[in-house]
Amino acid sequence: MLLMSAASIVTTTALSELAAQGHPAIRVTHVPVFMHIDPAGTAISTLAERSGVSRQAMSMTVRDLESHGYVVTAPSDTDRRAILVSLTERGARLCEDAARISSELAARWSDELGDDALPQLRHHLRTIVTRSKERDTD
16 A cells, blocks of 8 residues: 555656746556557557557547547558557657656655665566566466
């Protein structure tokens, strides 16, 4: 429960900061698109697979982001059935803003927790993620 509460605080804080930077339409459901999109674009089905959601759910998320000008869609040149999702200039700017905000939040928490605490926390979280993925593949 503590880990979920911390994750919720991080997410809420980051989304609030993004809204203040000119991205008020961004919601938690949009985050997987930005986390899993490739620089040259990514098929909706691939984004869905990487995010662990259905293709239909990802299609709805992509349509919402497209309506706000963060991504564009086009048929894939290599697979007629696939729809390729690419970042717009606004989407790329959001990614830059998110990276900066992430760094600022990390610095803030490092100041609050002490210099050694945040690297240790990251190490432990990576261990949890890695071991969880290993169990899922067994």
